[in-house]
Amino acid sequence: MTEIAKLTGVSQPTVSRVLNGNQAVNPEVRERVLACAREHNFQPNVIARSLAGSRTMLIGLVFTDISNSFFADLEKYLEQEAKKNGYSVILFNSDYDWNKEKECLDVMRRYRVDGLILVPVEENSERFRQEMQKLDIPAVAVTRRTEGMDCVYVDHIEAGGQVGRHLQELGCESYIFAGTAGDGKYEGFLDALIKAEPDCETRLTCIETKDPEKIRRILKSHFEKHTGRTGIFAYNDRRAIQIHGILQELGVEIPQRASLVGFDNTYTCGFLYPGLSSVSQPNQEMAVKAVQRLLWKIAHPDAQEAMDEAMQARLIVRGSSAVENR
């Protein structure tokens, strides 16, 4: 800037004013300065700007694992929305590790990011709450409901319910849930089933392991015992795709004997055969909402109430749980 000031024969602050366009300057001077800046492809030093002003125009992103395509997708939309508002994103993975997450947060603090969007590892632990308090940076949690903190997420319980009702309509005789039993998806799923069949819990198996070999054995013995239709709900597409493959390998007909539903509606769902039914999360909307809320919090630092609004997921039915397939 100083250089441009010299070249155009004005003072450095004037250059600043022209480039930021917020204050009145002589049109003639403005043109001269702009031309010079363009000519030299001047890019303002945002580092200096950050130091002088009070904003860094940085949004910190902390994911558990960006190589999960669901998060990768989300990050794209977050970045998009951030950029639209003049912000850039700085990104870290916590690897589902609380200590790494803590480290990430420290680094964010060092960078004096204006705001934080994160997928908390321990969304409701006390130490997480304390850490966030100590950090004192406007933050929004995504994907997970976080008590006492702004968050946007889809209602897993409700989504699980949708899946439960859907599989029930198909006339399943037994059910399998692949994932953690403590999950909201499980809860909603089970609740929906119980509502219509109070005794169904006896016909519901939960596969918690991730080991493909174990999953294979469990499924094999299950389908040897059960001849009727089984409704399977996997807590994410990755797991669902895995099960999809195992079922094919075992020669279990999809959807006739096994009706399968995944979660996240990743692009692969439509590519499989039969297509994988899956619960679609409103990714882009979540991203937009999270960024908007964050910007609002940045603008209103002493707002009290935390936003806690569940978004609706939508079940996309494909071949793997088609109602009729004859």
Place this chain on the structure above:
Amino acid sequence: MTEIAKLTGVSQPTVSRVLNGNQAVNPEVRERVLACAREHNFQPNVIARSLAGSRTMLIGLVFTDISNSFFADLEKYLEQEAKKNGYSVILFNSDYDWNKEKECLDVMRRYRVDGLILVPVEENSERFRQEMQKLDIPAVAVTRRTEGMDCVYVDHIEAGGQVGRHLQELGCESYIFAGTAGDGKYEGFLDALIKAEPDCETRLTCIETKDPEKIRRILKSHFEKHTGRTGIFAYNDRRAIQIHGILQELGVEIPQRASLVGFDNTYTCGFLYPGLSSVSQPNQEMAVKAVQRLLWKIAHPDAQEAMDEAMQARLIVRGSSAVENR
């Protein structure tokens, strides 16, 4: 820092020296300062540090599309390696759009990133070369070979060759390549085929479209006409998975009538049935190499020669192109 200085009764620069640990300070003072810093959970302002010193400790990452799981995976390793060396990453997507890429680069310049790792949209265009020159930031291209610029990438031609030879060994009567004909993968694939069967080009079909319906029609008519074994090579797993599904839908036996090979070896490959053969890129090694090279360039700003080292891909054979499957 100033505050800590006051609290401990030393000067601010001394605090700086203690915290950076590079200069000699009185051990007693050191302890006092460290304790105070810990107590207040002091996080140095890297923005100020960047402005004062000459390094931002930021590495800019420009991807074409991080929602592609191959890139997402790569970014994880890049970030990991960067962090290991004290760097943080700031991330942008170019969306395969040259103008957006240019914008990203400008923003990187504004942030005065110390170095740049990018997946260029137009790896060999003149305007890209000029832009990089103008930018004048140490940079390394990943994934794509880039004339005159440091780059780490896998040798697509060689990889295509591996696939060609593999499919040939299976005794295929015709071949399909799904992807852009100009690609290195295609080139190597074709070369390998021609080497053994000079006339094979007449039996090679190229599917360039991305439209699933069109792909479906082409495959359908192909397998109506050809009864022998067809070797199919898709330029990435995404496309391969799509074809995998279509083949199943059409009732074409894999691998007996259609032997399928993808590219990237994403996690889904092992989950499909039959498992999808795929070319595995050494993701982590590429990431490490890229970061290391970048750090080296940052340390040696006026090094002349560009590194241009191709890495080896490795074909992972699974059920979709199993040699025998009876």
Place this chain on the structure above:
DNA sequence: TTGTAGGCGTTATCAC
């Protein structure tokens, strides 16, 4: 409308 002065939180360069 414009220039001058001071400061943002560090690092770097001096003397002491």
Place this chain on the structure above:
DNA sequence: GTGATAACGCCTACAA
């Protein structure tokens, strides 16, 4: 060893 003091590149008064 340590404390002044001057940058770093910009923004925000304030004064002219």
